[in-house]
Amino acid sequence: MSDTLTLLNARLAQDSDRLHTLHIAAGRFVAALDGAPTRDLGGKLVLPGLIETHIHLDKACILARCELRDGTLEEAIRTTSAAKADFTEEDVYRRGAAIIEQAIMQGTSWMRPHVEIDPLIGLTGFRAVKRLRDDYRWAIDLSICVFPQEGLLNNPGTEALLCAALADGADLLGGCPYTDSDPPGQLRRLFELAQEWRVDLDLHFDFDLRPDTRMLEAAIAETQRAGMAGRVTLGHVTRLSTLDKPTLLDLARRLAAAGIHITALPATDLFLTGRDHFCNKPRGVAPLALLDECGVTCSLSSNNIGNPFTPFGDASLVRQANLFANVGQLGTPADMLRCLAWISTQSARLMRLTDYGLTPGCRADFAVFDVRQASEVVAGIAPPVMGFKAGRQTFERPAARLLHQ
Numbered sequence: 001m002s003d004t005l006t007l008l009n010a011r012l013a014q015d016s017d018r019l020h021t022l023h024i025a026a027g028r029f030v031a032a033l034d035g036a037p038t039r040d041l042g043g044k045l046v047l048p049g050l051i052e053t054h055i056h057l058d059k060a061c062i063l064a065r066c067e068l069r070d071g072t073l074e075e076a077i078r079t080t081s082a083a084k085a086d087f088t089e090e091d092v093y094r095r096g097a098a099i100i101e102q103a104i105m106q107g108t109s110w111m112r113p114h115v116e117i118d119p120l121i122g123l124t125g126f127r128a129v130k131r132l133r134d135d136y137r138w139a140i141d142l143s144i145c146v147f148p149q150e151g152l153l154n155n156p157g158t159e160a161l162l163c164a165a166l167a168d169g170a171d172l173l174g175g176c177p178y179t180d181s182d183p184p185g186q187l188r189r190l191f192e193l194a195q196e197w198r199v200d201l202d203l204h205f206d207f208d209l210r211p212d213t214r215m216l217e218a219a220i221a222e223t224q225r226a227g228m229a230g231r232v233t234l235g236h237v238t239r240l241s242t243l244d245k246p247t248l249l250d251l252a253r254r255l256a257a258a259g260i261h262i263t264a265l266p267a268t269d270l271f272l273t274g275r276d277h278f279c280n281k282p283r284g285v286a287p288l289a290l291l292d293e294c295g296v297t298c299s300l301s302s303n304n305i306g307n308p309f310t311p312f313g314d315a316s317l318v319r320q321a322n323l324f325a326n327v328g329q330l331g332t333p334a335d336m337l338r339c340l341a342w343i344s345t346q347s348a349r350l351m352r353l354t355d356y357g358l359t360p361g362c363r364a365d366f367a368v369f370d371v372r373q374a375s376e377v378v379a380g381i382a383p384p385v386m387g388f389k390a391g392r393q394t395f396e397r398p399a400a401r402l403l404h405q
Helices: 073-084 089-105 124-135 158-167 183-197 214-226 238-242 245-258 266-272 288-293 317-327 333-341 345-350 375-379
Strands: 004-012 015-025 028-030 038-040 045-048 050-055 108-116 145-147 172-175 201-205 232-236 260-264 298-300 366-369 384-389 392-396
Touching (some): 050 298, 050 317, 050 345, 089 124, 089 384, 089 392, 108 201, 145 158, 158 183, 172 183, 183 201, 183 214, 201 214, 214 232, 214 245, 214 260, 245 260, 245 288, 260 288, 266 317, 288 298, 288 333, 317 333, 333 375
Parallel strands (some): 004 045, 050 108, 108 145, 145 172, 201 232, 232 260, 260 298
Antiparallel strands (some): 004 015, 015 028, 045 366, 366 384
């Protein structure tokens, strides 16, 4: 198979009114190329591969094993923990592979799976996801984040297992302070471990609608103390949705100054929060638009698919972007582009990808959409029609046809 390719008649998000030619050699975009095979895209839009910054492959597709009654966070943690007792490496691998294959066909080229580590599951889930990372490298890059879902300081043996996973190839460390008996203590210990192992942090952070910012204040202080600007991400952060504008503006500017990233997980956050409200239900989703305006690097992600945390999903990041646009009341073409950035260019910054994009030198990982304007991808929940990894095609989606009678 040739390792060169020239794409003809491609539209680009930043200049969609004219057609472009893109050249690929040795898995990367190059400035010019002679004699390569050509592919005519016929005016379709090319975007860099989408980025899933926060997803749980190890507990995906287990809804049939769990009894869903109340739909609360506490129930989701409890029933998933019970189901986890029967997980095997092959079981996790099979369910994770199903989600990865869906994600690939939705245009996703990078993924950060968050994998639970504790004495109950041990390293079973991590070993399965590590195999998935190797087996699907031809189509998607996985960066594995290991974290203690059910507590760290209150769960003896968990820290040793986290360290074993980091020693065995986990890429970064996560956390879940709100499930610990000592949330500030877990936060401090995670920063110590991140410095010891020289890895980034990506934390599940608060998950209620109390306007209490003390843990966020602590995260800002720990990030600054550790000198980890640009290397700390907080997911969910639903309390941000409860703050008045002056308070939120002040906190957003401080998050930006500290170099802390924020990931919103709209499907899960909408499903779990605000259940104690019958009318005037709060949205409970981090307000990325204002955070972004203040300089915070933001991302959108799927979180869970087919389990008590989120009973639905199809691994489409475009669908998550469209959902967030609805929740955030973002309706202009410029708004759609911002939502698109939160599953692509902003997510690349969050994951510190240095060769992301469509310019010479960048990795030739991209998806093709049958639209003229990039804003139409989010507005119309457009599915990608084909995708490429390192310049080689990974999937195709034939167009549907009307059968006129």
